[in-house]
Amino acid sequence: MAYIGLDQTRRTTIMDIKIVKDKVAGGQAAFAIIQQGIATGAKVLGLATGSTPITLYQEMIKSDLDFRQLTSVNLDEYVGLPYDNPQSYHQFMQDNLFSKKPFKHSYVPEGMAADIDQAAKDYDKIIEANPIDIQILGIGRNGHIGFNEPGTPFDELTHEVRLTESTIEANKRFFADEKDVPRKAISMGIGSIMKSKQIILMAYGSDKADAIQATIEGPVTTHVPASVLQNHANATIIIDEAAASKLTNK
Numbered sequence: 001m002a003y004i005g006l007d008q009t010r011r012t013t014i015m016d017i018k019i020v021k022d023k024v025a026g027g028q029a030a031f032a033i034i035q036q037g038i039a040t041g042a043k044v045l046g047l048a049t050g051s052t053p054i055t056l057y058q059e060m061i062k063s064d065l066d067f068r069q070l071t072s073v074n075l076d077e078y079v080g081l082p083y084d085n086p087q088s089y090h091q092f093m094q095d096n097l098f099s100k101k102p103f104k105h106s107y108v109p110e111g112m113a114a115d116i117d118q119a120a121k122d123y124d125k126i127i128e129a130n131p132i133d134i135q136i137l138g139i140g141r142n143g144h145i146g147f148n149e150p151g152t153p154f155d156e157l158t159h160e161v162r163l164t165e166s167t168i169e170a171n172k173r174f175f176a177d178e179k180d181v182p183r184k185a186i187s188m189g190i191g192s193i194m195k196s197k198q199i200i201l202m203a204y205g206s207d208k209a210d211a212i213q214a215t216i217e218g219p220v221t222t223h224v225p226a227s228v229l230q231n232h233a234n235a236t237i238i239i240d241e242a243a244a245s246k247l248t249n250k
């Protein structure tokens with residue numbers, strides 16, 4: 001489909017919206033979908049970082065599911081942040097999931113590669129060889145998914161990203177100083193995210209309410225990257241009351 005740079009206003013599918021009590025219930029709802037997916041043959045999970053998926057990962061950890069026959073493919077990583085830095089997404093995944101529930105293979109984009117463009121091409125080959133059955137997403141306050149900032153063409157593959165001021169501002173809480181926040185990242189593209197057979201986007205809290213309203217009720221536009229999910233055949237949005245507070249049709 002040719003979405004490049006175009007704003008699409010035609011909604012082709014209706015997303016499944018689940019409004020939950022809180023992020024714990026959200027994690028349980030997402031886990032139930034994953035459990036069902038694995039029971040029916042899902043082999044590759046697309047994973048995300050940020051505070052949002054943590055309650056899902058806690059459900060995965062406390063479950064008796066064994067992930068050692070599955071592969072995981074992560075969305076993104078900062079460029080130039082050593083993998084043992086506590087804020088790197090390699091380390092985040094280790095701390096929040098992989099150290100407790102290992103997968104057969106876990107891929108995270110190589111933000112420390114000497115040649116990021118080559119690392120991006122290599123990551124696309126990994127995604128091609130491991131088609132994603134279920135992709136987990138959070139959402140940035142500006143509607144970004146992965147690190148696909150507003151304006152990213154919908155058919156983009158893995159690429160280097162210059163982070164927006166809004167994202168640097170939102171992510172500075174994890175760093176000692178704003179100047180320590182990396183300015184660049186490597187991210188799976190929207191083209192690859194949309195190829196996932198199933199997508200679960202989660203969002204909690206009032207600072208996500210505008211992005212959620214635009215994602216669900218606004219036009220499909222590259223200005224709000226997550227709005228592309230309106231064009232996905234099997235997307236579920238799990239949100240709490242605060243994140244749902246600006247929806248006009250509840």
Ligand SMILES: N[C@@H]1[C@@H](O)[C@H](O)[C@@H](COP(=O)(O)O)O[C@@H]1O
Nearest residue numbers: 049050051052138139140146147
């Ligand atoms: N690259 C990540 C996104 O994948 C994530 O969705 C977003 C929101 O983070 P949080 O869940 O902490 O609000 O943060 C970062 O920008």
